[in-house]
Amino acid sequence: MMKYCKKCLYPDTKPQLEFNSDGICSACTNVKMKEEIDWDKKRKEFVQILEKYTDKDGKNYDCIIPVSGGKDSMYQTYVMKEEFGLNPLVINFHPLDQTDVGKKNLESLKKIGVDCIEFSPNPNVYQKLAKYGLTELGDFQWPEHIGIFTVPVQIAVKYKIPLIIWGENPQLEYGQPTDINKDTILDREWNEKNGGYFLDKIKPEHMTKYGFEVKDLKPYLYPSDDEIKKVGVTGVFLGTYIKWDIFKQLEFVKTLGFSENDEIREGTYDRWENLDVYFSVFHDYFKFLKYGFGRTTDHVSIEIRYGKMTREKGIELIKKHEGKIPQKYLKEFLNAAAITMNEFEEICDKFTSKELFQTDQDGKLVKDKEGNLTLKKEIT
Numbered sequence: 419m420m421k422y423c424k425k426c427l428y429p430d431t432k433p434q435l436e437f438n439s440d441g442i443c444s445a446c447t448n449v450k451m452k453e454e455i456d457w458d459k460k461r462k463e464f465v466q467i468l469e470k471y472t473d474k475d476g477k478n479y480d481c482i483i484p485v486s487g488g489k490d491s492m493y494q495t496y497v498m499k500e501e502f503g504l505n506p507l508v509i510n511f512h513p514l515d516q517t518d519v520g521k522k523n524l525e526s527l528k529k530i531g532v533d534c535i536e537f538s539p540n541p542n543v544y545q546k547l548a549k550y551g552l553t554e555l556g557d558f559q560w561p562e563h564i565g566i567f568t569v570p571v572q573i574a575v576k577y578k579i580p581l582i583i584w585g586e587n588p589q590l591e592y593g594q595p596t597d598i599n600k601d602t603i604l605d606r607e608w609n610e611k612n613g614g615y616f617l618d619k620i621k622p623e624h625m626t627k628y629g630f631e632v633k634d635l636k637p638y639l640y641p642s643d644d645e646i647k648k649v650g651v652t653g654v655f656l657g658t659y660i661k662w663d664i665f666k667q668l669e670f671v672k673t674l675g676f677s678e679n680d681e682i683r684e685g686t687y688d689r690w691e692n693l694d695v696y697f698s699v700f701h702d703y704f705k706f707l708k709y710g711f712g713r714t715t716d717h718v719s720i721e722i723r724y725g726k727m728t729r730e731k732g733i734e735l736i737k738k739h740e741g742k743i744p745q746k747y748l749k750e751f752l753n754a755a756a757i758t759m760n761e762f763e764e765i766c767d768k769f770t771s772k773e774l775f776q777t778d779q780d781g782k783l784v785k786d787k788e789g790n791l792t793l794k795k796e797i798t
Contacts, residue, residue, distance in 0.1 A: 445593030520694030526675030
């Protein structure tokens with residue numbers, strides 16, 4: 419049975435989350451820890467890092483910033499450019515299902531005054547990888563995740579730019595392992611700790627089954643450890659050195675041209691998160707099937723931790739928005755994945771945890787007339 423944090427609403431099924439003896443999750447305890455950090459000292463540490471890694475003669479870029487065009491991307495680009503006076507190269511791995519507001523926000527980000535490489539992957543190869551991700555891993559956005567982690571590192575190696583600046587610190591914001599900042603060299607071990615998005619996890623028999631050719635997969639191949647260490651490619655989270663407050667930052671980036679969604683996305687209640695791609699709602703739905711929680715839980719838990727929402731209100735929003743099959747872009751999603759609705763339902767069942775959801779006496783998942791599931795334990 420799922421156990422929920424007594425402060426926010428994260429369940430114990432969330433990967434890498436820990437609970438203390440009082441039933442409080444590590445995301446909550448780590449956010450509280452932010453109040454005890456000497457941020458002036460951390461900022462000085464960051465300046466020392468910049469002095470070590472940034473270009474001294476002005477002939478190269480000072481750092482790389484991987485960006486999506488979301489609120490965090492715009493904030494970290496502004497901070498590095500305007501507050502620290504660096505000349506960053508921003509890298510965008512261009513998803514095939516990018517939204518209009520996502521495109522608009524990326525253009526606003528560029529106007530901060532930075533050079534930007536937009537990497538547009540071969541759509542035919544991307545779709546094959548996406549179908550593989552969906553059917554074998556339950557993650558249609560798998561190639562996008564690989565690209566986000568891989569292409570910036572490839573460019574860092576190619577152009578000998580050793581410093582990569584990521585945004586929020588996952589340890590402090592979401593309760594991931596406390597050693598996430600100990601090792602900053604972006605080798606395979608680092609990648610494994612931060613998602614493990616490697617193309618070589620594809621089994622040899624799947625190369626033929628899905629029509630992959632090695633020559634087409636170069637954008638998704640993570641550089642070797644030797645290549646990374648030769649350049650000294652290092653990654654740091656800006657949120658480790660600057661106190662991260664997504665709500666204050668949201669209001670600030672609006673002054674830079676950041677736009678929210680015109681509509682509320684399925685699976686949540688806000689207009690400012692994950693607005694750059696259409697099919698992220700299906701990624702969130704599969705997370706719900708695997709772990710019993712989705713995007714609404716993420717959002718209300720953040721607001722609870724920042725004191726902007728009560729736990730009771732969070733439960734109300736989760737019950738209202740979470741766990742329903744996304745309908746608005748379902749037809750487009752099925753076309754992109756080249757599957758039928760029956761095949762979609764079979765894939766959903768394949769990745770659904772029967773330990774978390776109600777089943778009948780024959781062990782089959784219980785569904786309502788829309789095909790939605792019910793958790794065995796109602797959120798409390």
